[in-house]
Amino acid sequence: MSLISVGTMAFDAIETPFGKTDRIIGGSATYVAYAASHFVQPVKQISIVGNDFPESEMEDLRSRGVHLDGVDVRTDKKSFFWSGKYHNDMNSRDTLVTDLNVLADFDPHIPDGYQGAEFLMLGNIMPTLQLNVIQELKQRPKLIVLDTMNFWMNTAMNDLKIVLRYVDLLLVNDEEARQLSGEYSLVKAAKAILQMGPKYLIIKKGEHGALLFHGDQVFYSAALPLEEVYDPTGAGDTFAGGFIGYLAKTGDISFENMKRAIIVGSAMASFCVEKFGPTRLKEINQADIENRIRQFKDLVNFDIELA
């Protein structure tokens, strides 16, 4: 089944305790595309880039079945640029530079050829733009997943709450779940958020894994304990791409299959952090992914006889 992914394609400059990069390829929709295209093609991309975004990267994406008709290329401006520095624990970071550039003009629209897609991934952009995309679709997708962040809770909470009514699954981290719900306990936060529109909620906890809530059901996916985390940038987007890519491949949005999809997303995220930028996502193949999923099975599955 086909997948539309909306989000940023950008440059990042990253500093971590393990090293430093100059401008490298980044952006939420870039990570989603590289992760999801391992499972489903085409990925119908909607984004905006400037005159500096390399044609070679566009070609890489095309070669992986990523359709770029929905990517607005602005020849008069530069691409969105973000620069950040991670602290020693890799769980927190400081933003050094945010140059919106073309992102200030981002006005996503659905190309005719994209209509009819069964899966929609709305990356972390302004909530009103996310809503516009949903409203342009002639046929409601089987599953709409929305990512957002604390920035929009601070600046556009009302708009965010409106778009939440239209989506099936919300992806946030633990702090964002607390801010959105006003509840410290993640179980209480989940109950509150599931009243706001989404029927499913994923709370990402970084190195501590992710939780999926649906009605009274809950599933916990561990993160693989890694010796080194070189660069956490894009791990959340890679998780999202693996998750929705697997769902789109299988076409099954049951809770049981979402469990599998979360494990797949976690496996993809565990590759992402092994090198700077999306590098590892381009190197790996199906066998690598299957081996990594097997590691997750060994990591968490257990059997115990009960009366």
Place this chain on the structure above:
Amino acid sequence: MSLISVGTMAFDAIETPFGKTDRIIGGSATYVAYAASHFVQPVKQISIVGNDFPESEMEDLRSRGVHLDGVDVRTDKKSFFWSGKYHNDMNSRDTLVTDLNVLADFDPHIPDGYQGAEFLMLGNIMPTLQLNVIQELKQRPKLIVLDTMNFWMNTAMNDLKIVLRYVDLLLVNDEEARQLSGEYSLVKAAKAILQMGPKYLIIKKGEHGALLFHGDQVFYSAALPLEEVYDPTGAGDTFAGGFIGYLAKTGDISFENMKRAIIVGSAMASFCVEKFGPTRLKEINQADIENRIRQFKDLVNFDIELA
């Protein structure tokens, strides 16, 4: 198979965001005994109490198959007392009062009737006392588990490193694993610690679960997401008691069975935090425990077809 448990029996006064207690029953060996005795009896207790430790509590313990021959009752002094206040996130706390009282005289010895036990749980006490206990045993147990804390790393690191050579499994939290190893990455920390003596390492991560390391194998047990955590005091000791109690019941110390034991320990800890002190551990029965373990299975187990 029988189990010796060495540690404190004490009073705690606890303040959490959910309430406040005056002196209630506490102590690492108390929690271990209440947890382990759901799985194995007798639990052969070694501890020290003062003239204020209630006979009714001793009777409660006896009725659960806890042998108290190794509990030194000092009629001239008071029991160990600790008072603490948890912060809003429940992951950190301030110690308000530490009255050692009888604990200053604690000199644990193995009563003759305790000899021959196959399992030994060394609670968090001074490393030289832990070593004395090991050296008094005429027959080496099948499994020696040691708990410790940052206090001993700061004040008695050399003694701690000596006792580590004699134990099979070390239980610490994430910060303690980092301090002991000098490594930030828990995977690297585990590798370093497994060179110090223990063949198994459990790293407790509180609400984020626990990791078991052995050679190149790793297992991750989630913590059950709870609506309310009333009082985290004793959760780590309860985890330890459930873990070693299950191992002693089954007599099987394979890695596969340790996975089950960690789930059992996590289930017991999830009960412990539901009320102040060891209250919940006294209320629950086998059916409650089995239901809780079933929740853990539903929480983390998944099945995915691989090529």
